[in-house]
Amino acid sequence: MEILRNADLKPYNTFGIAARAEALGRFHDLGQLRGLLGAPELSGLSRLILGGGSNVLFTRNWDGLVLLNEVPGLDVLREDDEHVWLRSGAGVVWHDLVLHAVANGWGGLENLSLIPGRVGAAPMQNIGAYGVELKDTFDSLEALKVDDGTMVTFRKEQCHFGYRESFFKREGKDRFVILNVTFKLSKRPALNTSYGNIGQELAKRGITAPTLRDVSDAVIAIRSSKLPDPKVIGNAGSFFKNPVVPLAVADAIRTEYPDVAAYPAGEGYVKLAAGWLIEKAGWKGFREDGFGVHKDQALVLVNHGGATGRNIFDLSTRILVSIHERFGVELEREVNII
Ligand SMILES: Cc1cc2nc3c(=O)[nH]c(=O)nc-3n(C[C@H](O)[C@H](O)[C@H](O)COP(=O)(O)OP(=O)(O)OC[C@H]3O[C@@H](n4cnc5c(N)ncnc54)[C@H](O)[C@@H]3O)c2cc1C
Structure with missing residues (x-):
């Protein structure tokens, strides 16, 4: 079991922020994780679990142990005529899981x-895109409870999934290490091509009867053209959640801005596009020293090089204040602040 001391965290966060961890250890299975948690030389250190580091912002060094999750494995647990239950190790790269499902004709x-x-x-933030969320295909997960070392199985209803929310982002935060996730995928998938530009992208390619692969390829093409690649410019995707507000708030904004982007979000509420609000407030393309707001995506804060996590956090605070002053709307950060 290799433990790195005074470890450089820059390669482990997509913002590319320079930060250090007192100790860093990788685990590939439950045994190695238990070994790290029980190691006498690491006892007393606070712990941070990291996957790809694409949803964290380090505003300080981590005076504790970083646990890098690299648990592998993709296994079919069972199947029937309609569905397949696919279990993935928590360390599998998300996109590899998607490609594996697509290649096998399993939809969702x-x-x-x-x-x-x-x-x-x-599952932490019930990831979502193009009209689909993790919870739509989620079956269950297994996690280690950090305080007593027991394994716990969580079924969907116990995860309290919401919009970029779950039990693990709230009450369960830092108390459980997720080791595997099981998905219930469809052998006769109903494709969802109505959201965003998927339909347009398929039409552009002359595809009228799309396959799973066609939809995946279309999503890949749209995302690649719209979102900044962290390998080129440091970022963590959407920095803020889309706020859900009472209808009256949206109506007040609409009197000044008839084009406000708003979507139904339950009786008496609408969801506003945070990117639209930030753009209207003049932040799109803002740049100061090594950090700023992406020139095409107002929802994405970026590290042009050399920014500190504090720089980016402080910029996010300025944006929060400005959106509140201008529209009376409270934005909430989606990215996990460390
Ligand atoms: C360019 C870009 C585009 C993005 N687009 C989207 C999008 O369309 N939709 C979307 O929902 N998100 C999106 N994201 C955000 C991000 O990709 C997701 O939130 C992703 O699930 C984070 O995975 P990670 O392994 O990088 O997590 P990390 O950043 O490593 O960790 C995130 C949080 O989860 C905790 N955690 C990590 N692994 C475990 C574990 N095994 N057990 C318990 N806790 C754990 C960490 O402690 C941390 O609090 C985007 C990010 C980028 C950079």
Whole structure:
């Protein structure tokens, strides 16, 4: 069991922020994880679980142990005429899981193509894109309870999934290490091509009867053209959640901005596009020293090089304040602040 001391965390976060961890250890299975948690030389250190580091912002060094999840494995647990139950190790790269499902003709994950990160972090914020969320195909997960070392199985209803929310992001935060996730995928998938530009992209390619692969390819093409690649410019995707507000708030905004982007979100509420609000407030393309707001995606804060996590956090606070002053709307950060 190799433990790195004073480890450089820059390669392990897609913002590319320079930060250090007092100790860092990788685990590939439950035994290695238990070994790290029980190691006498690491006892007393606070722990941080990391997958791909694509949804974290380090605003400080981590004075503790970083546990890098690299648990492998893709196994069919069972199947019937309609469905297959596929279990993935938490360290599998999310997009590899999607491609595996698509290649086998199992539907349900294709709209979630190319989301960065590892499978174990996906339930944390119930990842979603193009009209689909993790919870739509989620069956169960197994996690280690950190305080007593027992394994716990969580079924869907116990995870309290919501929009970019779950039990693991709230009450369960830092208390459980997710080791594997089981998905219930469809052998006769109903494709969801109505969201975003998927239909347009398929039409552009002359595809009228799309396959799972076609939908996945279309999503990959759209995402690649719209979202900044963290390998080129540091970022963690959407920095803020889309706020859900009472209808009256949206109506007040609409009197000044008739084009406000708003979507139904339950009786008396609508969801506003945070990116639209940020753009209207003039932040799109904002740049100061090594950090800023992406020039095409107002929802994405970026590290142009050399920014500190504090720089980016402080910029996010300025944006929060400005959106509140201008529209009376409270934005909430989606990215996990460390
Ligand atoms: C360019 C870009 C585009 C993105 N697009 C989307 C999108 O379309 N939709 C979307 O929902 N998200 C999106 N994201 C955000 C991110 O990809 C997801 O949140 C992803 O699930 C994070 O995975 P990760 O392995 O990188 O998690 P990390 O950043 O490593 O961790 C995130 C959180 O989960 C915890 N955690 C990680 N692994 C475990 C585990 N095994 N057990 C318990 N806790 C754990 C960590 O402690 C941390 O709090 C995007 C990010 C980028 C950079």
